[in-house]
Amino acid sequence: MWKPDRYGAQPLYQQIADDLEQRIAYGEFPPGSPLPSERRLAEQLGVNRSTIVQAYAELRSLGIIESRSGSGTRVSRHKWGATPRHTPNWHRYAEGGSFLPNLPFLRRIREALQQDKSLIDFASGELGADLSPVKQINTLFDSSYTEYLGYDNPQGFAPLRETLVTYLSQYRHIHTTESSILITSGSQQSLYLITQCLLAPGDAVAIEDPSYCYSLPMFQSAGLRLFRLPVDRSGARPEDVYSLYKKHRIKMVFLNPNYQNPTGTVLDEARRKKLLDLASELGLPIVEDDPFSLTAYDGSPPRPLKSMDSIGSVLYIGSFSKIAASGLRVGWMVAPNSVVERLADARQQMDFGLSVVPQQVAAQFLKSDYFQPHLSELRMRLLYKRDLLVQALQKHLPDMLSFSIPSGGLHLWCKIKPEVNDGKLLEEAIRQGVIFVPGSVYGSNSGCVRFTFARPQAEQIELGIAKFAASLRTLLG
CATH class of the missing domain: 3.90.1150.10 (Aspartate Aminotransferase, domain 1)
Structure with a gap:
């Protein structure tokens, strides 16, 4: 008997739905005929019952099968009648489009x-x-509501951006202004906005290997060409960046220099200086993702590249998720004001801005006596x-x-x-x-x-x- 491929690219439920659709089309299950129960089919195929539930739901959405209480699941009569009614093939639509699914x-x-x-x-x-400050954040939630709960500034809640100016100076040695900060729903949205708005299909970019960025299909969805920067015990090597630039004319470098995900490495201090010098020489932007620095176990976080950036080569991404609460969905980007305005405009087209309430909570927590x-x-x-x-x-x-x-x-x-x-x-x-x-x-x-x-x-x-x-x-x- 046919079995789904557990190591295939398609989800198990979709493989099962496709197989059943084909068998129905070939007449193995005529119109009106009963299908196996969810439990029985799960046992036959060696999968969880919930997988069969998903497969049957997919076929129901296409109008191929129908389920009635007390009668089980049957092949639809209307789909195959003299005057068929055609449901859009949502599976084909779901497989289309330019935005790729997760790995x-x-x-x-x-x-x-x-x-x-x-x-x-x-x-x-x-x-x-x-590990999350649940009690403290709940306390702040009780006092965080504002009279205004409408759309906010597309760059983000102004008091949070003002708080971040102080926070970045005190904890990350980054000196910036509130007009150069964009609030996002986290590091992933920051990366998404960069790939969609600052780069074009066909552009070449350098990404660490291994890197969390490889797990994000958004790079391929944007039509970017990815080139690997090997990571050793001291991080990425500047000479590899230069080599990729000469060979492929890379337009941007994505780095996670402090406690890199997944390797945990810290970029060597001498390499940091060489990378910044190289970026300055080539006019090459560096995107620095820095979610983990404040977790330094000895209490002395490595300084970010952005703190050493004297000419504005680095776009800096930070997040509330890895130091407090991922559920608040609050992150930030430090960039030239022209870039912030461009990305804020794009984000406004997507969602008209983030919820004001979690931004208020984040601002209060960062400047509260709870944070340190x-x-x-x-x-x-x-x-x-x-x-x-x-x-x-x-x-x-x-x-x-x-x-x-x-x-x-x-x-x-x-x-x-x-x-x-x-x-x-x-x-x-x-x-x-x-x-x-x-x-x-x-x-x-x-x-x-x-x-x-x-x-x-x-x-x-x-x-x-x-x-x-x-x-x-x-x-x-």
Whole structure:
């Protein structure tokens, strides 16, 4: 019997819907004939029942099948009658368009987390509830409402931008003005606006390898040509940037220099200076994504490139998500005013601006007496979780993984020493009750793993690694 391909590019439910549509068209299931129950078909195909529910919902949306209480699911009679009624083929529309879907691995991870809430989650790149200042933010929410709740300035809530001027000077040594700050819904929206508004299809850009940017299809959706900047223990190398510029005329460089995602590396100080000199010489913009710096476990964050940028080569992106609460959806970009105005105009066309309330909360939290104690506690707890993860890896996989221990950030990047298939390892790990992100998602070759230790509870970390170790040993026989 036909079975869906778990490692294919298409989601499982779509493969099943396509197979059933074809079998119905060939007459295997005539009009009005019953289809197997969701539970029975799930058992036959070896998938979760929720996957069959999605497949049947897809076919119902096309008018191919119909379900009635007490009668089960049947092939539609009207679709195949003398005067058929045609529903738009929404599947074809969904496959069209220029904006690409998420990578198959990421869709599989999201599906697994939705279906099984008990999975130990080393995949989600955000703070767990125990690391977020929930009580403090709830207190601020109670006092944050304003009489005005209409559309705000397209650049963002003015008091938040004013607060960020002080915050960036005090914590990141970046001196700017509120007119050079754009509030966004997070780092991803900042990157999206840059790729859509400042670059054109066919432009060449340089992205670190491995890099979180490789997991974002928005670059390919924008028609950009991506070229890799290898990352070693000291970050990206300026000579590689120069080589790519000479060979491909790259128009922009995307860097995450502090506690890089996924490797956790920090860009070497000498390389920073060379990169800025090179950018100045070539007139080459650098986009600096800096979400993790304030998590530095020793309390001394590396300075951003932007703080050393004397001529305006760097577009700086920051976020509230990795230091406080991802659910508020507040990020920011520091850029020349002409760029800010261009991107604010584009964003206004999309959503007329962000909600005022979370921006008010973010502004109050950044300047409150809560902020500095929260940072200290966050660093301490992240360090504790990192150490638990390192100890668990050394205990359960002493000779099968190699890694460097990060001094900040939320992630630990590991290389698996034996040859292993990313997809098969992920599926076995899900079966064992743990989930992670395969390294190939970030542009790396198969055989690397990113563990995010900020999301699971401390008591889950060793258990999760024991489950991962069991998965790896099962796969290796």
